[in-house]
Amino acid sequence: MRPARWLARLSLVALGVGLFAALAAPAAAQSINRAVIDDLNEQLLYVALPLTLFVEVTLVYAVYRFRDNDDPKPTVDDPALEITWTAATGVILLFVGVSAFFVLSNPYLTPAAAGAADPGAGNATDEIEVEVLAYQWGWEFRYPGANVTSRSRVVLPVDRDVRFALSSADVIHSFYVPELGIKQDVFPGHETVARTHATETGEYDLYCAELCGAGHARMDGTVDVRNGSAYREWLDDQSSSASASG
Numbered sequence: 318m319r320p321a322r323w324l325a326r327l328s329l330v331a332l333g334v335g336l337f338a339a340l341a342a343p344a345a346a347q348s349i350n351r352a353v354i355d356d357l358n359e360q361l362l363y364v365a366l367p368l369t370l371f372v373e374v375t376l377v378y379a380v381y382r383f384r385d386n387d388d389p390k391p392t393v394d395d396p397a398l399e400i401t402w403t404a405a406t407g408v409i410l411l412f413v414g415v416s417a418f419f420v421l422s423n424p425y426l427t428p429a430a431a432g433a434a435d436p437g438a439g440n441a442t443d444e445i446e447v448e449v450l451a452y453q454w455g456w457e458f459r460y461p462g463a464n465v466t467s468r469s470r471v472v473l474p475v476d477r478d479v480r481f482a483l484s485s486a487d488v489i490h491s492f493y494v495p496e497l498g499i500k501q502d503v504f505p506g507h508e509t510v511a512r513t514h515a516t517e518t519g520e521y522d523l524y525c526a527e528l529c530g531a532g533h534a535r536m537d538g539t540v541d542v543r544n545g546s547a548y549r550e551w552l553d554d555q556s557s558s559a560s561a562s563g
């Protein structure tokens with residue numbers, strides 16, 4: 318093949334890689350959880366891209382180089398090469414494992430990982446606590462201390478730690494807010510905890526991510542992140558209408 322054609326192909330590959338990287342680059346994250354997850358994805362992408370390129374280029378080279386080989390020879394032992402690629406694979410897997418471990422041990426992603434240091438364990442002054450009750454088929458949110466209960470929509474303040482205490486009235490559900498980086502199973506008779514810290518105001522979709530019966534598909538809701546004063550206004554509104562009707 319002429320060098321010009323090789324060059325054309327190589328630049329096509331480079332263009333594809335660039336496009337892929339641009340598409341994969343996440344937009345600004347909407348919560349601390351989401352930022353940590355996006356960072357991991359990006360970090361792993363930068364490791365995976367050169368590896369993929371290396372493997373593909375080697376493959377294409379081998380196909381081209383040996384295309385008319387009528388007398389193939391068996392592969393010869395090469396212990397040094399085998400040790401090298403085994404060790405290299407080990408190093409890569411270790412890197413992936415360690416990176417993922419540090420993300421998983423982030424207290425926003427795994428509240429239990431914080432152990433006794435879980436700020437939700439009663440010593441938090443700045444943290445919002447919301448009790449979430451999942452049921453067939455919907456979500457109920459209670460704000461302890463504010464005498465407020467809402468359905469389908471949970472309003473949160475931006476730039477504050479939020480702790481969700483999750484329980485189920487019937488079967489297993491899963492509290493899933495992809496844009497805020499939250500996903501936590503919800504069980505009957507056993508409380509689980511999810512945390513987040515939204516950094517952008519806006520409305521985020523909430524889904525149930527555990528097949529929980531005929532109405533599972535419409536078991537959704539909205540996480541409404543507002544600035545501090547709009548959040549307090551909403552809470553005051555809700556509690557006064559609750560005491561007026563009760």
Ligand SMILES: [Cu+2]
Nearest residue numbers: 490525529536
């Ligand atoms: Cu469900």
